[in-house]
Amino acid sequence: MLSLAAHQGVSIAEQNTEDRPLAIRGLTVSYGQKPAVFSVDMTVQPGAMTAIIGPNGAGKSTLLKAALGIVKPLSGQVSVFGAPLEKQRARIAYVPQRASVDWDFPTRVIDVVLMGLSRQLGLLGRIRGRHMARAMECLNRVGMHDFANRQIGQLSGGQQQRVFLARALAQDADLYLLDEPFAGVDAATEKAIIGVLKSLKQDGKTVVVVHHDLATVTDYFDHVFLINTRKVAEGPVADAFTAETLQSAYGGRLATAQIDQISRALG
Amino acid sequence: MLWDALTLQLGYNATLVAIGATLLGISAGVTGTFLFLRKRALVSDAISHATLPGVCIGFMLLVALGGDGRNLLGLLAGSAASAWVGLLCMNWLTRHTRLAEDAAIGAVLSVFFGFGIVLLTVIQTMGVGRQAGLEGFLLGSTAGMLWTDALIIALGGAATLLLVMIIRRPMTMVAFDPEYAAAQGLPVHRIDLAMMGLVMAVTVVGLKIVGLILIVALLIIPPVTARFWSQRSERVVLLAGLAGGLAGYLGAALSASAPNLPTGPIIVLVSFGFFALSLLFAPVRGVLAAVLRHLRFQRRVHIRQGLLALAQGQQIYEPLTLRLLRRSGLVRADGVATDTGKARAAKALRDEKRWEVVRSDLAHEATAALYDGLRDIETVLTRDQIAEIDRQIGGPQGVPA
């Protein structure tokens, strides 16, 4: 199940991988003495919706953060649309886990969405009517336009998640990376988020989501990436999301009944 | 001279100071440990600065009542009172407003100290000519220490130590996991306050010797030092007491051995010396050990990754990986695997396959948790178990050249 694709001579960043939104080769990230991610290769298909799944502590979020340069890998390479990450910042949008920020921060919903335009605005660019209109449009897409002037701490968890998604939309990227967007959100938010993600896919964007709910994988995604420190499987849902790969990724941690249920759902 | 000082032969005053500083060092180290484990080390900074208005008010009251403004007990009582008020302010700010603890600490520290300075200037203009001693509370002044002063410090230090020993269990529990402690029915808030109260007691006792700015060092540095040497909280407490006491004793002795060596700063610097040595050379948590461990770890990761790439006929791009493989004689200069390299690569790939089986098998759950991509499978499984796994995988496979 290890990747057997052979690449000769050149590093991945130099290969003609313009059509690959995200390519990761030999990535190892370690906190202290235990690798969270070990020697992982990953190739994200353009225009696909990919779920990164695996048990708790399997390195899902770490993989994403390393892909984004937020954590420093011990070894390995990342390329985004065939070029090093730093050159492609404008084409990536990231939705972090909700718990990663201070929600008591003195700022309004609309200000958070405007942060997504920071690359356009530069250091001192004035926020003009069209920027506001763009931010409102993004809020509208996640159904949060009525909350534009609220302080962010006053929102529910699901609403906060939608604001994060609106900020990513404002970035107008080609590759969207989301870290557990469905964790602890209400049903309405989950529906709103998946609706937006599907519309992104229709627009030809690529979406990668760290996901924890195995039951919804087949409904939401067309590709999966199973990880448990090492890559376990990668590919279209029908090929890579099977009882065997799940058993392999989750080991003893997934009850047999669950696996049976999922494999029945898969047909 | 230094030897005389170390053996307490430099006269009455120096001996008093040395004994006092040792006791103070022990109780500050022990008390500070709980503060440090609770991740609130700098609360001591607020408490110590908040003593200043109390010292001044105590002085003014003593003078107003016709007494000697320099009565140590009176001044200490005043400092304890205002430190307690400062502590309550800080607690109130963090519990009832949106301010985080660091802002509350800084606010209390600066405002109380500022107010203390105002009072100091008031005293200077009171025309009492006896205020000179008060500035000594900023940095400590051990010159002209009296027997009663030493006695107060010794008794105060001993009493604090005793109290710490009595409530050390609940304090440890609260420091480790406040929510669990609360669920166990412990009054977390009150234990926190008691901990702060003890810190305050140490601060007050230490005012005379090291002063209010440097007492913070005695509360923080020994626990941090001790933490490098043990993972068990009881031992950290003991070691912190030892480091603090030793720093107090050595510092006081050093300072008595030559002129112009103020006691407080010398004690702090000795304490820092212990810290610096521990930071660098402590066996597990020390920097040297950590650097060596990291280099070894990085080397293992790269070699392992390189072997797996060889086994699967993949090109290796990482220059470091190539260099390490070459140096270990696993590949030739042109990047082609040597015979040893081929053998090791095949073994690595096979181990990976074995691990895959282990990790997907419920029966091996405990073993599977040990997987880190590096561990040799022989170290966790018996020969029979490996043989069983190999039967599941099938026979050995050749290594692509």
Added chain:
Amino acid sequence: MSGEEFVPLSLTPLLIGTFAAIACALPGNFLVLRKQALIGDAISHVVLPGIVVAFILTGAISTWPMMLGAAGAAILAVIMIEAVRRLGQIEAGAAMGVVFTTMFAAGVLLLEQTDTSSVHLDVEHALYGNLESLIWLDATGWASVLDPEALAGLPPELPRIALTMLGVSLFVWLFWRPLKISTFDEGFARTVGIRTGVLGMALVITAAIAAVAAFDAVGSIIVIAMFICPPAAARMMTNRLETQIGWSVAFAILSAVTGYVLAGYGPLWLGAADAVSAAGMIATMSGLILAGAAIWGPCRTRAGAPSAS
């Protein structure tokens, strides 16, 4: 009060106090939001060893070497704190405590070892400065403000702190957007290409420069108070960062002015003969303002909802 008395004796200390307060309060807003409020505390403690070393090296009390020494000490302290925190895996507060107390102790020791009897260099001065002495003797009244000859006699601290305040304001204005984004969400900031490590260091260095310039005029106690109290009070007045900055500047000015006036004239009103420490009084006033904001501020509670009182 007449201009003849006010301009020479009170105008310059008031301006210096106010400028110092603003220069510290501006970066203070971000330090408080980043939970690094105590960096200000650490910096103001290590200023002492910095100036002592500068004095030992140059043998004289001159301003620029001392400011450089203090700034150098502040930067050294920040680097050491970071090193101790990372290398020793020690919580930030404890790492700060280890570093600044040690450097302060070293400063006191050096001071004791050096003969400073001929010059005015002592711990008390470092702690609470001497704002009252920064008078403008060449001034005769309001007309002097436009008189080049009288202006030449301004205390040098005034242009220095004014310049510092401008520099700090410029920094905050220029890097407003990245500062705000990286303070709110560091991970996101990195993904849009903001170099958060460099920016964080720049913020701390800016704070250090403000602290050093302010310290030169008013002592370190005001510095800590102004880093923390006005921003903390402003935090309880609003839920918007832009507005919070405005409040913090207003509170800084209010503390400086009322503190200075009360220190100078308060005792006279109470029948005492002498003034009290202006620096101490400014810190005290900022504390009272904070207390007021904590009790009545419309946004004082954590949830972020304006509480109904």
